[in-house]
Each structure stands twice: as structure tokens, then as C-alpha cells.
Amino acid sequence: MRIITGNDLKTGAVTWWTGYDWSLHVEDAVDAGADAEAVMAREVATCRVNGPYIIDGEKTADGVRPAHIKDRIRALGPTVRPDLTLKPADPEAREWVI
Amino acid sequence: MAESGNPTPAATEQFSAGLRFRDDVAADEPAVSLDAFLEQEEADSVRIEAGEDVTVLFPHLSRVRLIEVDFPKFRDGRGFSTARMLREAGYTGEIKATGDVLVDLIFFMRRCGFDSFAPDKPIDPSDAEAALTRWDNVYVPAADDRVPIWKLRHG
């Protein structure tokens, strides 16, 4: 799948395109398909997102999994500070990244 | 050399078409390339591209009225040195910044000796005025008449 991700302009938080809005959770990401470029151009113009780009990913039993480790770290948070990630209580989360 | 940084009201009004901080009549001939200028003894306006060696102009400065210095990308800072070197060489004619000239650069450009601007994209006049009047003092001298802070400290 083609996932659009970026950072929220005002907060810098990692966001994922859900088809109609931006979510903090990679599970909400949709396959933007051939529309991805058009969506990015439109969203940049409305100043909601900073530096959006398209990544590869796949839908697995556990949800959406970005293909590259960098985007998995973005999706979760720093692997060296599990307390600051989106899943602080989940000891398995770090394994998902790696 | 150059006068104070405040744009005159008239200049501010014209800003969308460009801004000029000089009282003399603007040169009316189009600026020619550096090579063409060196070949044409009657030319009085010349255009310097980023990366061109401005020092070859120095022997001819007495016949120059306008020097355009181009900024192909705003991140390309070579034009700052070009302008300041021209002022250091005694040139008193017009130096115009052209190309990718952003409002956040014009204060430094004025300080390097630019006294007119013809940006590719128009600059908001109120933003320009704010940028040019923001700094009361400066740490270092440049090609303008601003007094560096160390001199203010020691009288």
C-alpha cells in the first residue's frame, strides 16, 4: 500500500493520512493509491502538514506496517524511551519496530 | 555610502513592482551580461550572475550606473560578497538584487550595499518595512553606515 505520512505543521507530531484527515496512529493509515500526490499537494497548501511523503507499507494481522524501520520508529516513538512512545505499556512494541 | 534603512512611503507603495532606495534617475537601458559589458564601451548597466568574478569590473566602475546581482536561489549567498566588494571598491551607483530575493534577506542585502530590489515574487510591503526597521543596532560593520555595537560601547 501507498501510505502518506508527514508531521503536523504546528505540533510536529507524526501524522498519517486516513483518507479524509490526519491521524497520530499508523493503524488509521489508508492506501492512498494513485491519489497520493494530489492529496499531498492539497494538504500542504492548507498548512496542516509539513513535509509529507509517500511510503510503502503493508496491512498485516497487527495492522499497518511501514516497510522501512525509520517510519516504524516514527509510528511508535524512540525505541530507547518506551515510556515516551505511543504504546508505553506494551513491551512488545519495540519488537514490532525492529 | 548607502542611506538609512527606512523605506520612504513612496518606495513602499512601489514595492510590489520592486523597491529602490535612491534619488537619482534610474538607468533606462537593460543590463547586459558581464562579457558583453566588457566588450561594449558605451554600456552602463551590467548584470552579474552568481559565481561570476566581480573584480573584473573594478577597472570600469566609473562608467557604470547600474549593476544587477542575481540570486538564482535564495540560499546562494555569493551575491552578498559581490555587492559588498563593489562598495569597498568605491562604486556608488545602483546595485540591484534580482531573482529569488526574499523579504527575510533584504536587511542583510541593504547592509551589503544593495539599494534596489527586483524580486521574482512580489514582497508584502508591510513585511518589507518590518524587516528593514527591525534591528536598532548591529554587531559588525558592513557596506552601510551603521555603527557597530562595539563602537557605541566605547564612544
Next chain:
Amino acid sequence: MYRYDKYDQAMVDTRVEEFRDQVRRRIEGKMDDDQFKPLRLKNGLYLQLHAYMLRVAVPYGTLNSAQMRTLAMIARKYDRGYGHFTTRQNIQYNWIKLAEAPDILADLAKVEMHAIQTSGESIRNISSDQYAGAAADELIDPRPWAEMLRQMTTFMPEFSYLPRKFKIAIIASAEDRIALRWHDFALRIVQNTAGELGFEVFAGGGMGRTPFIAYCIREFLPTTQIFSYLQAVLRVWNRHARRDNIHKQRMKILVHDLGQEEFTAQVEEAFEHFLSLGEDFPPAEYDRIAAYFAPPAFEQGLSDEIDLSDPAFARWVERQVVAHKAPGYAIANISLKPVGGIPGDITAEQMELVADLAERFSFDELRSTHAQNLVLPHVKKADLYTVWQALVSAGLADANLDLISDLIACPGLDYCSLANARSIPVAQKIAERFADPARQADLGELKIKISGCINACGHHHAGNIGILGVDRKGSESYQLLLGGSGDEDTTQAKIAGPGFDEDGIVDAVERAVEHYRAVRSPNERFIDTYRRVGMDGFKEAIYG
């Protein structure tokens, strides 16, 4: 230490308002990110993996307690309760919101701090000796010149869009504590045969993907001519550097392309010109600044005795405490490298404790180091035990200065958008592998430096053992380098061979270290053994 006068204060205050206006225009959509990015970078604001990151300048590594408390307040109010000290003696925060960045800068300005030119294609924070003003071996305190350089290089109109970043360092001792020759431009304060002070000048160094060690461009520059000389160097570079490839625009590349002789000649010609303009800062300005750096009122007649009956304290003193120029005083290094911790990270509570210690025991002064540690520069020897107990209570009393667990590491792929691999987990695993204090002490001075990409923020080129994280077909891989140094005997580390995965690199480091133990001469440091025996034996030990 230096205090702002009304002019300095107005500069930072105005800068805050300028940036507030720029942020407003960005959020309102009057500027796109392409235009905004260089402006935010010149105020130290990056967009990293998880959020914006703000890098705050710690000019020449000197802080007072009020500043450190403000840094703690910022960590708590605007970030997530911690900060990270960097290899340029700065501090950065990882979870900043764009809309709040101007407020942070305003809070910093209240304690005479800023984030000006801590990133972007600009002249960065001036590095200096963390022991300045305290070191027994220094010729003179280099910080007055560092502060003058800070003012000279703040908002230089001609050099506001340089080809690339430009890093300056200054020291005044023969021992190099700041990786002098890894800088674009570096000054060592020296004395000529007539007894006059001047600068030995180095140019063209830098790490990154094409590392170069700076060469001596001038053996003696009168201190009063530094502004002219610096402008000459910058002008030659600004005019002639390539602008077509961001990886080839650092000054070191121009020096290499032109050759040292030609570069030197062009600088000298420009220098003559700048001298003729008569714009150099006068001695009176040096004197004004230097007055702020007058030595504190050290007590006289103090004992040099330290009660070392507590063995843990004795170990800490032996490792972390360095000779001070004043009798009865010592320089105390504070490790930010607890085993298993994140190199350079410090919590808001720790910052406040260190601020208290500085205020009570070190004439209100603190230093940050390029090795991502802190220093209390002026501690009475009689107070060392009290200081140590407080550090123990805060988890800041590790005794590992310059040992194998005192690793330098960049934030790596856990935080940084440029990184190819994570650095911190590798640093943690190595520190854990060698956690035994006796084993560390036996190995002696051994500097490991880890970068998560070729930009080399973790100084891997200068590591006795360097580690470089790379992306190998989508997974993290680590190259091992040997033989680098950022000290006075500067050398560039060489790649030992093929890369490893995360656990493999830790094993490889251990094999290199064990080889050193097997072949070292008595009292020989790792780097000296490597230089004596060469790469081959190490290669054999590492790759079998």
C-alpha cells in the same frame, strides 16, 4: 562569566520577535516550508522524526545556575522533562511544538541565552575548552575571545547564506580538549618569542562524509586582527565554494580542491584588504569582555588534602577530578554516561541539582563538554565529598571519564530524520558489556564514538574506536573504524572491514579491545597500541 549589556539583550529580544513573526507567517501560509526551513534552522529549530527539535546554544560551553534552571524549566514546560547535550556543547530538546518555539526563545532570552545560528548554513556556536579559566595548563582564559567571536559572527550580513555550516573552536592549552583540528576554523592561543599573544590558526577541517583534518593556515595572527582574518577566510570560501552539490560545499572541500597553498594565498590577499578597511574590534572591547571573565575570588590558604577513605568516592575523584590552577580547588567532571543510559541525556531534576551544586560549590559556573558531559569548574577540594554525595543521589556519579563507557553517540535513528541506523542502543549495549568498573579501569583511556549516519555528529572519524551506522538494504548495519583521535594528536579513523548487525558490532568491539589487552605494552593506551602495531593484527582479531 559574560553578562549581556543592553545591546546584547536587545539583539536576542529582537531576534525572538523576528522569529515570532516568521512563525506566524508560516502558520498563516504566507511562507512555504522551503522558504521557512532555513529561517527556522537559523534559530536552531529542526523537524525531526517525532516532532520539532530545538537546539539551544551554550556559547563556548559556559552556563550559570540560572541558565541551567531555565533549561530545566523548558524541559518540563515545553518538552518531556529532559534534554540532550550535544557534541558542540549545546543542548537540544526533542519534542518541541512550532507554535511554542518563540515562547521558548523568549524564556531563554530572559537568562541571556538563544538558539541563534545553532543550525543551518551559518556560523555555529563557538566551541571552547570546558576547563577554560580553571585549567592548570592554559596560557590564558580563551573565553573572552570566544565571546568576541560570538558577537562578530552573529548576523554577519555578507555571510548570512554561506555555502554550508561553519564551525569554530578556540583553546589556549597544548592539550586539545575540543577536537580543534576537526573544525572549519580553529584558534589556539599562543605566545610568540616577543611574549605577545596571538592565534595559531587552523582551517579546512571537518567530519561528515568527506573528513579532513584542518591544516595550520597561519602560525601567528595578532589577536587584534582576528575579525579581518576571519572575514578573509569566509569571503574566499563564500565566493569560490561549489554551490551545486550540498555535500561538496563545506570549506574543507574548497581547501582540498584549491590546495592548501593556493587557499592560504587567497586568504592572505583578502586579509590585507580587510585590514585596510580598519574594522577590527579594538583592544578596549577585548578588555571590556575580559573583565567579565576575571577569575572568581578563590580562597587563599586552602588545603590540597582530600579525604579518600570512602573507596567509591576515591574512585570517582581519581577518574573525574582534574587539576585546577588555584591551590585547594579542583575541576569536577560530571558524567552523563551512566551504564545503560542515553549518552548526553539529562532530566530536568538532574539539571536543577547540578544548577544547585554550581551555585553552592562552583562560583555559579557550569560547563558542557564536546564529549556530552558536564563540568563544575571551580570546586573546593574540601567540598568534593559533599558534591559527590549529591551526584550519587541524582544518578550522576559515574566514574568513567574517557573510559570505554564514556561513549559519544549522536541521537541516531531513534530521533534524527537524517540517520540511517540507531546509535543509542549500540552505545547502551557496549556500555553494558563493559559495565564492570575494574574492567573499564584496566582498559584505561578508550574513546568510542558512534554516528548513526555519515554526517558524523557522533564524531566516529575521531574515535579510537569509531562506529558508523549505515542502511544496508533496509536494515541497520554498523561499520567499525579504528585509530581516530580528536586530541592534540589528531588522526582519522580507518574502516576495519565489513559491517555488523547490532549485536555483532558489540562483539567486534570486544574482540578489538581484547586484542589490545593481549598486545599492549605496560601503560600503553588503546590508541598508542593501535598506532604501534597497526590495523592488521586488529583486523585478524576482529574478523578471524
